[in-house]
Amino acid sequence: MDEFADRWSGDLREFLDELLRFDTTDGQEAPAMVWLRERFAEFGFETYEWTADAAALAEHPSFPDDPAEIEVEDRPSVAGVVEFGDPDAGPTLVLNGHVDVVPATRSAWSSDPFEPEWDDHRVTARGAADMKGGLVSCVFAARHLAELAGGADGPALDGRVVVEGVAGEEEGGIGAAAAAMDNPYPFDRDAAIIGEPTELGVVTAVEGSVMKRLRIEGRSAHAATRWRGESVLPHFEDIRHAFEELEAEREARVDHPLYDDYPVKWPVCVGTVRAGNWASAVPDELVAEVRIGVAPGETVASVEAEFQERLDEVVAESEWLSEHPPTFERFSIQFEPASVDPVDPVVGAVRAAAEAAGLDAEPYGGTFGADSRHYQHAGIPTVLFGPGSIDQAHFPDESIDVREVETAAGVIADAAARFCGR
Known part of the structure; x- marks a missing residue:
């Protein structure tokens, strides 16, 4: 890792700073x-670009059924490809990161969210942890x-x-689902690593x-x-308590070792x-919006x-609710859970590289959703590994220690070398 930092530290920090300045x-x-x-x-990479098709995404369970509700216009995704040895004789490994960020309320920040503030090794900006740092x-x-x-x-690589x-x-x-559904490359993909903020840990389930x-x-x-009316509030409380009870039942019944x-x-x-x-x-x-967690191994539909x-x-x-049944409908986007076999070669490569760097390489599960589900659904084994903490994601004054970005880059390079080694 010292070798990596000595070679790339200045370039990496400059690259990260520039990327963070884009809103x-x-x-x-x-x-x-x-x-x-x-x-x-x-950098000498062969480049590719694609834009998602809203009509195709509307057929995907993660997205709204109406293509008009899916914004794809002027939202390209891009890729750079590096080939080694005989590229067709070896595997193809995708390193994925998303460029988009969630909105930042300026009044909640101590500085402009898109003017990176550096304090020695730590940089504060929207997207620093989620996940421009991981993409870098x-x-x-x-x-x-x-x-x-x-x-x-x-190393001898193919x-x-x-x-x-x-x-x-x-x-x-949007971009990952489009790539998973309709391969934008003239070659197949064998595995993927997504650089989401995992605190330099190995996440095999989301x-x-x-x-x-x-x-x-x-x-x-x-x-x-008021006795002449029928307040919605008691009915909502009955439903909310019923959902809380079901949550507790599921906590006891639905298990996953990670x-x-x-x-x-x-x-x-x-x-x-x-x-x-x-x-x-x-x-x-009354209108209430509810987010319900789905365990790896379950489906959104079953939950x-x-x-x-x-x-x-x-x-x-309830006599009233029976005569006036509430509606309970999907809205926005849905996240299917995803997991990769812990003995898959890409997981082994990342774990070996993490261990070589002195990191804890024991796989764990993330409570967030990620683009890994799209690649897993397409049959591309995918593991998450990246710098920064999910605790910083979507928060005011979001920040990351750039030394973690450097460490993650070195580990991912080592994992890719192990995966593509002859």
């Missing part, structure tokens, strides 16, 4: 993608490996390394989730005669509640059915 929220990835593809070309690790892993393989004493910068991960994985919108109908009345240490493995979160329209009127309508069944039980016990 890539809300479908604004295009300028950063142009810049990234130009950098790939400067992937880029410099490929650069490092290309330079080593080109030297007289370099195959390819593909570095992807994808769009729209925060909106369901949790899924389903987003549901609950609508309850009541009857309005003047507050002075998630035993989490206090809540498959959480249910009522994220928004909107009820009523006037303080002096009985609230006659969705469990919660619908529990809702139906609450409805059956």
Whole structure:
């Protein structure tokens, strides 16, 4: 790792600083993608670009059914490819990172989210941890490996390394899903490493989730005669308590060895509640948005059915709800869980490289969703490994220690060498 830092530290920091200056929220990835593809070309990588098709994504279970709700226009994804030895005789390894970031409320930050603030080795900016830092690790892993393989004493490799910068991960994985569904390359892909913030740990499973919108109908009345109305609030509380009970049942019933240490493995979160329209009127309508966790090995549809069944039980016990049944429908994007066999060669390569760097290489499960599910669904074994912490993701004053970015790059380069070694 010292060898890597001595060679690349200055270039890596400059690259990260420039990438962090692009505001890539809300479908604004295009300028950063142009810049990234130009950098790939400067590095001697063969470049590729693709844009997702909304109609095709609408057929995918992660996305809304209406193509008009999926923003793909002017949202390219790009890749740079490095070939080694006889590329067709060896495997192809994808190193993936997303360029898009979640919005940043300027008033919640101590500095401009898109003007990186450096404090020695730590940089603060939106996307530092989630996940421009991880993408930069992937880029410099490929650069490092290309330079080593080109030297007289370099490793003997056959195959390819593909570095992807994808769009729209925060909106369901637009770029990655498109790449998984319709291969943008003239060669097959054998495995992938995604540089999500795993604190330099090896993540072999990610949790899924389903987003549901609950609508309850009541009857309005003047507050002075509220007994003439039917408030939605008690009915909502009955449903919420029923969902809490089901969450507890699932915690006890649904098990996975990589998630035993989490206090809540498959959480249910009522994220928004909107009820009523006037303080002096009985609230006659309620809309709540709920995020439900899905364990690796489950499907979104099966968990969705469990919660619908529990809702139906609450409805059956209420005369009002039976006559005015609530709706409980999907909205936004869905995340299927994903896991990779811990004995797969790409997992072995990452674990061996992590151990060689003195890191804890015992696999664990992530409670977040990731683009790995798209590649896993396409039959491409995928593992997560990257710098930074998920605790920094989506937070004000998001930051990362650039030394972790350097360490991750060195480990990923070593893993790629092990995976593509003759």
